[in-house]
Amino acid sequence: MPLVSLWWKALRPFTFTISLIPPLQGAVIALIDNPGLKLGFFRLILTGIGCMTAHAGANLLSDYYDYRKGVDREGTFGSSGVLVAGEMEPSRILKGGWAAMVMAGFIGAYLVYVTPGGVFLLGLVAIGGGFGVFYTAGPIRFKYRALGDLAVFFSFGPAMVLGAYYVQAHRFSWVPVLYSLPIGILVDAILHGNNVRDIADDKTVNIKTVPILIGESRARTMFYALVFGAYGTTLLLIGFTSLPLISLIVFFSLPLAVKVTKMMRRKDNLPLSEFAMIDAATARLHLAFGLLTVASLVVHFLTL
Numbered sequence: 001m002p003l004v005s006l007w008w009k010a011l012r013p014f015t016f017t018i019s020l021i022p023p024l025q026g027a028v029i030a031l032i033d034n035p036g037l038k039l040g041f042f043r044l045i046l047t048g049i050g051c052m053t054a055h056a057g058a059n060l061l062s063d064y065y066d067y068r069k070g071v072d073r074e075g076t077f078g079s080s081g082v083l084v085a086g087e088m089e090p091s092r093i094l095k096g097g098w099a100a101m102v103m104a105g106f107i108g109a110y111l112v113y114v115t116p117g118g119v120f121l122l123g124l125v126a127i128g129g130g131f132g133v134f135y136t137a138g139p140i141r142f143k144y145r146a147l148g149d150l151a152v153f154f155s156f157g158p159a160m161v162l163g164a165y166y167v168q169a170h171r172f173s174w175v176p177v178l179y180s181l182p183i184g185i186l187v188d189a190i191l192h193g194n195n196v197r198d199i200a201d202d203k204t205v206n207i208k209t210v211p212i213l214i215g216e217s218r219a220r221t222m223f224y225a226l227v228f229g230a231y232g233t234t235l236l237l238i239g240f241t242s243l244p245l246i247s248l249i250v251f252f253s254l255p256l257a258v259k260v261t262k263m264m265r266r267k268d269n270l271p272l273s274e275f276a277m278i279d280a281a282t283a284r285l286h287l288a289f290g291l292l293t294v295a296s297l298v299v300h301f302l303t304l
Contacts, residue, residue, distance in 0.1 A: 010063065010082045010093060011056050015283060018156050018187055019055035021290030022180065023048045026164025028297040029176045032304070034169045043111065047164050050107035057100030058132035062143070064094045065136035069144070070205045077197065077276040101133060116170045124163045131155045144207040152191050157184020178241055182230040182250070183293065186286040189226035193264065194279040196223060223264050227257050227282070230289060244300040253288040260285055 027044045031037055059080070066072040067083040067090060074084055082088045108125035112118035131151040134140040142151040161180035165173065195202070195209040196219050202209055211219035234250055237243040260281045267275050 006082055006087055007096070010060060010080045010088060010096070012059050012080050013056075014280070015059065016052045016055060017287045017290070018190070018283065019051040019160065020048055021183060021287070021294065022156060022160030023051050023164040024294045025180065025183070025290070025297065026161040026166075026176050027168050028294060028301060029161070029179055030165045030168035032297060032301050033165075033173055033175050035304070037169060040168055043114070043167050044164070046107055046111060047167050050104050050111065051160055051164075053100050053107065054104035054129060054132055057097050057104060058135060060093050060097030060100060061133060062136045064090055064097060065141075066143075067093075069136070069207070071202065071207060076201045101129065105129065111167055115167055117166075120172060121163060121166050124159050124166070128155050128159045128163070131159075143209070146208040146210050146213050148191055148195070149188050149210055153184045153188045156187040157181065175242070178237060179243060179297075181237070182233045183286065183290050185226055185230045185233060186282070186289055189223060189230070189260075190279050190282045190286060192219070192223050192226055193260070193282045196220065196264065196267070197276060197278055220264050220267070224261050227261055227285070231257070244296065246299055247293065247296040249296050250289050250292045253285060253292055256281075256285040256288055 023044065027039060027047070031039060063072065063079045063083055066079055072079040072081075072084050076084070083090055083093060105125075108122075108129070112122045112125065115121050131142065131154065135142050135148065135151055136144070140147075142148050157180045158177045161176045161183075162172075165176040192210065195211045196216065198209070199211050199216055199219075202212060210222070214222070231251060231254065234243070234247060238245060238247060260278065263270065263275060263278050263281060
């Protein structure tokens with residue numbers, strides 16, 4: 001396989017929508033929450049590139065450390081597969097991961113420099129970067145200590161949305177934090193579905209995930225709660241905050257939610273290769289839900 005194709009496979013670009021939706025959402029919320037604000041397109045583009053580059057770095061580092069730990073090995077499904085198949089050297093993946101993280105760091109540093117009150121933004125960048133690096137790297141290894149849910153929820157939910165908001169508005173607000181909750185919950189659902197699939201494999205190498213700690217039956221219930229909780233949280237935000245009524249259009253993605261929960265319910269009756277796609281199916285739900293969320297906010301802004 002050509003080197004470019006190998007890197008493309010290793011980066012897992014199909015997951016980047018997870019890190020693209022939050023910057024878009026944060027920027028639109030900034031326009032709604034700050035009447036008269038002019039959108040900084042260049043800063044928005046940089047924010048999106050920075051978030052996706054950090055995401056790419058986290059993917060590569062996760063591949064490296066999961067392979068070294070033995071989490072990713074022949075017969076497992078949780079990585080890009082390039083290391084397990086022997087298609088690339090582990091050291092090359094590690095260097096690529098750090099290169100992406102450094103690049104994201106430079107973008108973050110520039111945004112901190114040009115943003116008034118950038119010290120607050122620096123804190124968000126540092127926390128998000130820390131979650132990305134130490135998700136599988138020592139000494140913390142969030143993923144291996146059943147803290148991966150916290151890391152992905154915060155990083156791809158409140159941190160990214162609030163960071164993108166701050167880059168545009170130059171101030172803190174609880175609005176982007178609250179509005180980010182549904183997509184943050186769905187990102188956790190992606191990870192949780194992945195961890196349910198990998199219960200047996202993860203037990204073999206003695207790491208802890210939430211499904212291992214609470215058991216598969218409760219873990220399945222938690223998956224349903226996360227998926228449908230995103231819709232319930234949206235209803236609560238409409239009822240008790242200023243989230244516009246048009247945000248109900250996220251319910252157009254409900255058939256995808258029903259589909260992924262059926263996959264989880266039928267886990268024992270599905271071929272392993274079919275259930276292995278639970279994370280990808282949940283990621284498609286996140287994309288649909290996220291795009292509908294952003295679209296609803298854009299329509300709301302245009303009708304103000």
